[in-house]
Amino acid sequence: MPAIVLIGAQWGDEGKGKATDLLGTRVDYVVKFNGGNNAGHTVVVGNQKYALHLLPSGILTPNVTPVITNGVVVDIEVLFHELEALASRGVDVSRLLISANAHVITAYHRTLDKVTERFLGKRQIGTTGRGIGPAYADKINRLGIRMQDIFDENILRQKVEGALDQKNHLLVKVYNRRAIEVNDIVENLLSYADRLRPMVVDTSLVLNQALDAGKTVLFEGGQATMLDVDHGTYPFVTSSNATSGGASTGSGVAPNRIERVIGIVKAYTTRVGAGPFPTELFDESGEFLRANGFEFGTTTGRPRRCGWYDAPIARYSARINGVTDFVLTKLDVLTGLKTIPVCVAYDVDGVRVDEVPVSQSDFHHAVPIYEEFEGWDEDITGARTFDDLPPAAQRYVLAIEAMSGSRISAIGVGPGREEIVVRHDLLGL
Numbered sequence: 001m002p003a004i005v006l007i008g009a010q011w012g013d014e015g016k017g018k019a020t021d022l023l024g025t026r027v028d029y030v031v032k033f034n035g036g037n038n039a040g041h042t043v044v045v046g047n048q049k050y051a052l053h054l055l056p057s058g059i060l061t062p063n064v065t066p067v068i069t070n071g072v073v074v075d076i077e078v079l080f081h082e083l084e085a086l087a088s089r090g091v092d093v094s095r096l097l098i099s100a101n102a103h104v105i106t107a108y109h110r111t112l113d114k115v116t117e118r119f120l121g122k123r124q125i126g127t128t129g130r131g132i133g134p135a136y137a138d139k140i141n142r143l144g145i146r147m148q149d150i151f152d153e154n155i156l157r158q159k160v161e162g163a164l165d166q167k168n169h170l171l172v173k174v175y176n177r178r179a180i181e182v183n184d185i186v187e188n189l190l191s192y193a194d195r196l197r198p199m200v201v202d203t204s205l206v207l208n209q210a211l212d213a214g215k216t217v218l219f220e221g222g223q224a225t226m227l228d229v230d231h232g233t234y235p236f237v238t239s240s241n242a243t244s245g246g247a248s249t250g251s252g253v254a255p256n257r258i259e260r261v262i263g264i265v266k267a268y269t270t271r272v273g274a275g276p277f278p279t280e281l282f283d284e285s286g287e288f289l290r291a292n293g294f295e296f297g298t299t300t301g302r303p304r305r306c307g308w309y310d311a312p313i314a315r316y317s318a319r320i321n322g323v324t325d326f327v328l329t330k331l332d333v334l335t336g337l338k339t340i341p342v343c344v345a346y347d348v349d350g351v352r353v354d355e356v357p358v359s360q361s362d363f364h365h366a367v368p369i370y371e372e373f374e375g376w377d378e379d380i381t382g383a384r385t386f387d388d389l390p391p392a393a394q395r396y397v398l399a400i401e402a403m404s405g406s407r408i409s410a411i412g413v414g415p416g417r418e419e420i421v422v423r424h425d426l427l428g429l
């Protein structure tokens with residue numbers, strides 16, 4: 001049985017949580033392989049709304065084993081807070097597994113995230129302030145604390161000392177903050193050891209054995225392709241690999257076990273935080289998308305920047321991730337527009353460019369070349385087959401499918417679990 005990867009194809013918040021939840025009943029494991037509690041997934045089940053940050057969205061489905069693998073950075077305080085909040089609403093969280101190699105976000109990472117952003121001034125990334133970048137920086141610098149370290153006080157103390165040595169100089173002398181006490185960090189982490197012990201395992205072994213035994217594993221990416229540290233709009237990105245390749249390095253499941261890659265795209269585009277965004281709207285159309293799509297961040301509550309669908313970005317995502325199927329979400333949000341522009345290429349300093357430019361400056365200068373499509377007025381939230389959609393909505397979907405580099409296998413027509421039109425089985429089972 002296959003491993004399947006689900007990733008965001010734009011700048012995040014495409015509706016990955018809903019798509020994962022939708023597939024939940026048909027898979028055995030749902031794996032978060034990158035990022036941390038910078039993610040925000042809103043999942044609506046019946047009349048219940050859940051906001052997930054660190055935990056994989058599969059946790060809402062009974063009998064699914066949720067797994068946090070080595071590629072994730074874990075804020076343990078947030079972990080228990082989220083687990084307790086779900087448990088108090090009757091969600092069974094007892095099966096959660098966490099990799100012994102996952103890195104830990106501590107108080108000093110959160111502090112550094114905030115002070116470095118402040119120091120960047122105009123060049124700010126607009127991070128979520130959750131300590132994500134500093135935790136990954138420590139991992140790459142070989143100064144990180146891993147989950148397994150929490151079970152060995154001696155080693156933990158040495159590692160925290162090593163990590164704080166330099167950072168305290170920086171915090172005190174450059175950022176004018178108080179030094180952080182090694183002991184405070186160590187005691188805080190140790191206080192979670194007993195509760196963590198039963199969850200922390202070799203997740204690579206567990207997942208590979210599950211695949212050997214014929215189980216289905218769904219990898220759920222946090223963030224998105226254009227926020228990927230290698231393939232996104234660097235430096236306005238997150239600090240992990242949010243693309244499909246990240247599922248392998250982030251979990252220890254080899255690429256040749258992955259059979260399908262599901263890319264989630266919105267029927268328009270949004271972005272939170274700073275960085276280039278060619279189709280961004282500053283007029284009443286942008287307001288229309290924000291209000292109708294309720295485009296406010298699940299994690300920070302910030303209004304999301306909104307713009308039209310960008311076909312070169314979808315095509316780029318199809319290529320980088322090897323997308324086999326797209327899920328097009330939030331088509332219902334476009335209802336009521338007279339015409340719907342779609343970006344088909346860019347004008348970069350007077351030259352037509354069909355692909356996302358590799359040069360950062362070119363992308364900053366990219367002006368969208370639009371093609372206009374006819375809108376529709378009919379309420380589409382009740383549509384369950386492609387034929388239920390008004391002809392203009394069908395034409396819009398078929399047109400962007402032709403431009404986006406892979407087939408559109410499902411279409412979201414509302415936030416609810418059942419508000420979806422399925423054209424091709426996403427799992428291909």
Ligand code: GDP
Nearest residue numbers: 013014015016017040041042330412413414415
């Ligand atoms: P994620 O980070 O990719 O999981 O996405 P978010 O949860 O941050 O943002 C997506 C938002 O759109 C959530 O509030 C979802 O409930 C909502 N949503 C998902 N699919 C649809 C859809 O097809 N139509 C509408 N109207 N809302 C949707």
Ligand code: IMO
Nearest residue numbers: 012013038039040126127128222223238272273
């Ligand atoms: P989901 O999984 C949208 C953005 C931040 C910022 C940049 C870096 O819900 O799609 P970070 O805190 O990661 O160092 O911030 O990345 N960002 C997201 N934007 N959706 C997300 O997650 C995001 N996670 C991070 O706004 O611009």
Ligand code: MG
Nearest residue numbers: 013040041298
């Ligand atoms: Mg989100």
